[in-house]
Amino acid sequence: MQAMWRTVMIAICGVAALLPLPAFAQDEIVVTASRRQEGAAQVAGIGIRHRADFAVQRVTVYGDARDKDARRKEILDTVRDVIQLGTKRGVQLAYGAGIIQPLTLANYADKLKLEEDDDRDDSQKVDFLIKTPLSDGNALAAIDRLNSFIKAAPRVGRAVIEAEGEPGVSIVDPTQYRAAILAAIAADATAAAKQFGPDYAVEVSDLARPVQWVLTGPTEVLLYINHDLKVVPKD
Incomplete structure (x- = not known):
């Protein structure tokens, strides 16, 4: 199984790209502290937190x-x-x-x-x-x-x-958490709709985007999908 792993690496030296790379099945994502400040400004916080594997x-x-x-x-x-x-x-x-x-x-x-x-x-x-x-x-x-x-x-x-x-730390196969991330997004959208009352609905788009990640603690990674959420009047 280990031989099948691939690892998408966020640069150890802190020269990573501004956006995380997309994750594919069986990838092992390596995340360093340099990702924390870069990612914090880009993530709304809707996703799941997971302890790193390595x-x-x-x-x-x-x-x-x-x-x-x-x-x-x-x-x-x-x-x-x-x-x-x-x-x-x-x-x-x-x-x-x-x-x-x-x-x-x-x-x-x-x-x-x-x-x-x-x-x-x-x-x-x-x-x-x-x-x-x-x-x-x-x-x-x-x-x-x-x-x-x-x-x-x-x-x-x-x-x-x-x-x-x-x-740094790493997390194995982040795509396995896609369903859990979508559930978190759905719960957030439902809560948002309730805040605006029965005359409004929520539209969520871009859910086909890849799973992304950001370091949130010494051993914790936030996994998320960079989606778009809009509150709109019902027809």
């Missing part, structure tokens, strides 16, 4: 061995060992940007692309995500697990592994 952290492996082939080998061998450690510790890895997918022993050598490190001469780097379940809703404990994992991660040769940016 705590997430982006990490980078740097290598600066003088020989380019040796450098690549040290970086990728470090990633391999990190994946193996993750299997033992229950920490999952993922790769990519925008849409990210599981990083495994079977695909890491092909999927990770080494980039030149602008800040360090004769060095290269790769980045990926690590994540741990938020089953108990304790964000601090989950972040501590990720930090401990990074500290314990093996380094091969001159390779170095570091956390990049702030940690």
Whole structure:
């Protein structure tokens, strides 16, 4: 099942687009604190609140061995060992940007692309995500697990592994909550109609839009559909 997951990622570095990306079935949405202020001004608050499923952290492996082939080998061998450690510790890895997918022993050598490190001469780097379940809703404990994992991660040769940016959280398959979101919108529309009396009705449109999201707390995400609601006189 994990191999089927895709992840639409809100940029860990805080350079996300102003609007959330649409969610598709089995996507895993990664949300960081940068989304809270951006999204708050755009959301009317009609939706459902859900505890996130994972705590997430982006990490980078740097290598600066003088020989380019040796450098690549040290970086990728470090990633391999990190994946193996993750299997033992229950920490999952993922790769990519925008849409990210599981990083495994079977695909890491092909999927990770080494980039030149602008800040360090004769060095290269790769980045990926690590994540741990938020089953108990304790964000601090989950972040501590990720930090401990990074500290314990093996380094091969001159390779170095570091956390990049702030940690985030993720929610798996947000489209499964569409029915619950529609129910919340319907309840809000019904309440609005009652406020204006029997001579008025409510029109709701744009309900086919994708499920979107915004961070509302350390481990809480508001899932919503950006719809339009109008109170109109009955014919």
